[in-house]
Amino acid sequence: EETIIHRETLNELAANNPNLNLTFVLSDPNWEWTGRIGYAQEHLEDLFDEFTERDFYVCGVPPMVVQAKNRLAELGAPDERIHSEGWEDSVVADD
Structure with missing residues (x-):
C-alpha cells in the first residue's frame, strides 16, 4: 500500500475531476488493506x-497490461479506446 506510485497525486486528480474514477488493486496487500485484492484485470x-463508450488507460507490468487489454476487448471495449504505452505485447510474446 505504501509503495503505490503517485498515490497522492492520483487521489488529488480524482477528487478534482468527476470524470476520473480511481481504484487501487493490490495483489499482495498487508493485513490492513481494505481495498480490492488480486489483479486489476x-x-x-x-x-x-x-x-x-469510455476510454481505458492501462499501465503496469507487461503481462498485466496485455491481460487487461485482452480482457477489455473481450468485454466489448473498442481497440481505439484502450490505451497503453504499446510496447508490452512484444515483451510478453517473447517470454
Whole structure:
C-alpha cells in the first residue's frame, strides 16, 4: 500500500475531476488493506457497467497490461479506446 506510485497525486486528480474514477488493486496487500485484492484485470466487470463508450488507460507490468487489454476487448471495449504505452505485447510474446 505504501509503495503505490503517485498515490497522492492520483487521489488529488480524482477528487478534482468527476470524470476520473480511481481504484487501487493490490495483489499482495498487508493485513490492513481494505481495498480490492488480486489483479486489476480481474475486477473490470465489477468496476464498469459498460465498455464501449469510455476510454481505458492501462499501465503496469507487461503481462498485466496485455491481460487487461485482452480482457477489455473481450468485454466489448473498442481497440481505439484502450490505451497503453504499446510496447508490452512484444515483451510478453517473447517470454
